[in-house]
Structure formats: C-alpha cells, structure tokens
Amino acid sequence: DSGVTQTPKHLITATGQRVTLRCSPRSGDLSVYWYQQSLDQGLQFLIQYYNGEERAKGNILERFSAQQFPDLHSELNLSSLELGDSALYFCASSPTGLSTDTQYFGPGTRLTVL
Amino acid sequence: GQQVMQIPQYQHVQEGEDFTTYCNSSTTLSNIQWYKQRPGGHPVFLIQLVKSGEVKKQKRLTFQFGEAKKNSSLHITATQTTDVGTYFCAGDAGNNRKLIWGLGTSLAVNP
Numbered sequence: 001d002s003g004v005t006q007t008p009k010h011l012i013t014a015t016g017q018r019v020t021l022r023c024s025p026r027s028g029d030l031s032v033y034w035y036q037q038s039l040d041q042g043l044q045f046l047i048q049y050y051n052g053e054e055r056a057k058g059n060i061l062e063r064f065s066a067q068q069f070p071d072l073h074s075e076l077n078l079s080s081l082e083l084g085d086s087a088l089y090f091c092a093s094s095p096t097g098l099s100t101d102t103q104y105f106g107p108g109t110r111l112t113v114l
Numbered sequence: 115g116q117q118v119m120q121i122p123q124y125q126h127v128q129e130g131e132d133f134t135t136y137c138n139s140s141t142t143l144s145n146i147q148w149y150k151q152r153p154g155g156h157p158v159f160l161i162q163l164v165k166s167g168e169v170k171k172q173k174r175l176t177f178q179f180g181e182a183k184k185n186s187s188l189h190i191t192a193t194q195t196t197d198v199g200t201y202f203c204a205g206d207a208g209n210n211r212k213l214i215w216g217l218g219t220s221l222a223v224n225p
Contacts, residue, residue, distance in 0.1 A: 002156070042217030043157065043202060056212040090156060099206035099213050100145055100164070105156040 003027065004093050004106035012112045018079040021109045023091030025072055029104070031055065031097030032074040034066055035090040037108075043090070049074055050097035078111070086113045118205050120216035128224050133193050135219035137186040137203035146179060146186045146205040147213065157202060160188075193223050 003026035013019055025032050034046040045058035049068035060066075063081075068074040078085060088108045094101035119138045127133050137146065145164045149157040161170055163179035163186060170177045174197075176189045186205075190197055200220045204213040 002158075043215050045212070045215060048212070058212075092157075100162065102147070102159045102162070103149075103157075103213075105158070107156055 002104040002106060004091060004104050006089075006091050006106035006109050008109060009107065010110050010112075012114065013081060014114055015081055015083060017081050017113075018077065019081065019111065021076040021078070021089050021091075021111075023074045023076070023093075023106060025074070025091075025093030026104050029093035029095050030072065031094045031101070032068055032072070033092040033094070033103060034060075034074070034076050035092065036087045037090060038084075038087040041087075046076070048097065055097055081113045083113050086111055118203060118214045118216040120203055120219050122219055123217065124220045124222070126222045126224065127193050129195060130192050133190045133197070133221055135188050135201050135203075135221075137188075137205070137216050139184045139205055139207070139214075141207045142183050143186075143205035144183070144208050146203055148177060148186075148188055149202045149204065150199050151202065151218070152199040155199075160201075190221075193221070195223050195225055197221060198223050 005024045007022045031050045033048045036044045046060040048056040052068050063079050066076045090108045092103040092105045094103050117140045147162045148160040151157045167181045168179040174191045178187045200218040202218045204215045
C-alpha cells in the first residue's frame with residue numbers, strides 16, 4: 001500500500017460525457033502527478049501540481065483539466081470523452097515535487113468510455 | 115524534444131535466464147529512476163541513479179548509469195516468475211522538475 005488513494009476504482013461512461021477522478025496523496029507529500037496508461041502503452045505524463053500550483057505539464061489534452069486543492073487532494077476532470085480516452089489513470093505523489101523524489105503511485109482508476 | 119527510449123519493448127525468457135533492459139536518452143540526464151509495474155498493479159519505485167558510471171545492486175538486480183549519463187540498464191540475473199512485469203525508466207534532463215518516462219519493457223518468464 002503506497003498511501004496514495006484514488007477514487008473511483010472503475011468508471012464506465014459514454015462518449016461526450018464528463019468525469020472527475022480523485023486522488024489523495026500520501027500524508028506529507030506536497031506534489032501530485034497524473035498519468036494515463038492505455039492498453040499496452042507506457043505511462044503518459046499528464047500534469048503535475050505542487051502545493052496547489054501547476055508545476056509541469058505533459059501531454060494533457062485541452063479537454064482535460066486538473067487542480068490541487070488546499071488540503072492537497074487533486075482532481076482530474078475529463079470532458080467530451082472519446083472512445084480513445086479509455087485507459088487506466090494513475091495518480092502519484094511525492095514530497096517536494098523535484099525530479100529526484102520517489103513517486104508513490106495509487107492503484108489507479110480504470111475508465112471505460114462506451 | 116527530450117526522449118527516453120527503452121529497449122526491448124517485450125522480452126520472453128525461461129526461468130533462470132538473465133534479462134537486461136536498456137534505457138537511452140537523447141540528452142544528458144541528471145538522474146534516472148527505475149520502476150516496476152506488476153500485471154494489474156501500479157508502478158513501484160525500484161532505485162535512483164545519480165552519478166556517472168554508478169552501479170547499484172538489489173539482490174539479483176543490477177542497475178547501471180552510463181559514464182555519459184545518457185543511458186542506463188537494468189540486469190536481472192537468473193530470472194524468477196516473480197520478476198514478471200513491466201520495467202520503466204524515467205530520467206530528468208536537467209531542469210530538476212520533470213521526469214521523462216520510457217515506454218517500458220515488459221518481461222514474461224516461462225516457468
């Protein structure tokens with residue numbers, strides 16, 4: 001158990017819909033990362049937050065947005081969903097957000113878009 | 115842009131055989147990390163390498179960072195079925211903020 005929690009575990013929705021994925025970091029960690037992992041694909045870094053502020057951006061689509069709240073939990077919003085958005089979405093957390101930090105991954109949210 | 119390439123993409127071995135995965139960067143890395151993701155699981159941190167030419171061992175696993183800090187390798191001696199999974203490398207190209215992830219090497223071990 002990494003200490004990172006993600007809800008929900010599974011999500012099934014239809015094309016065109018909007019969903020919100022939630023992540024609670026490990027106690028004491030200030031930085032949160034979001035990743036997308038499609039079937040047989042590697043980890044695609046989406047976005048990173050540190051103490052409420054966006055720190056780094058990866059291959060995040062304009063239809064996707066995220067934020068980190070004052071209590072440090074984070075939400076990833078996916079809108080106008082397409083079939084290709086079906087994937088496993090991981091959240092990770094780390095203490096300082098520097099690249100030398102170990103990243104602790106949550107169990108993931110599996111999104112299925114029908 | 116900055117890239118980290120991992121080879122091979124897939125590897126099947128017989129239990130007891132050795133296995134190596136390679137990570138190559140187009141730019142010099144300030145550090146590199148390795149993670150393992152078991153089937154159905156999430157990535158778990160294995161190790162971080164920082165120094166040029168660094169070699170670290172964890173039981174049957176040997177990690178190396180190249181002298182030029184542009185490549186790294188993970189070698190597993192005498193694979194076991196518990197080694198099954200995908201191994202990812204992730205490196206920092208110098209801004210100390212963002213890791214660039216490789217696509218991973220998936221290892222299958224036949225008992």
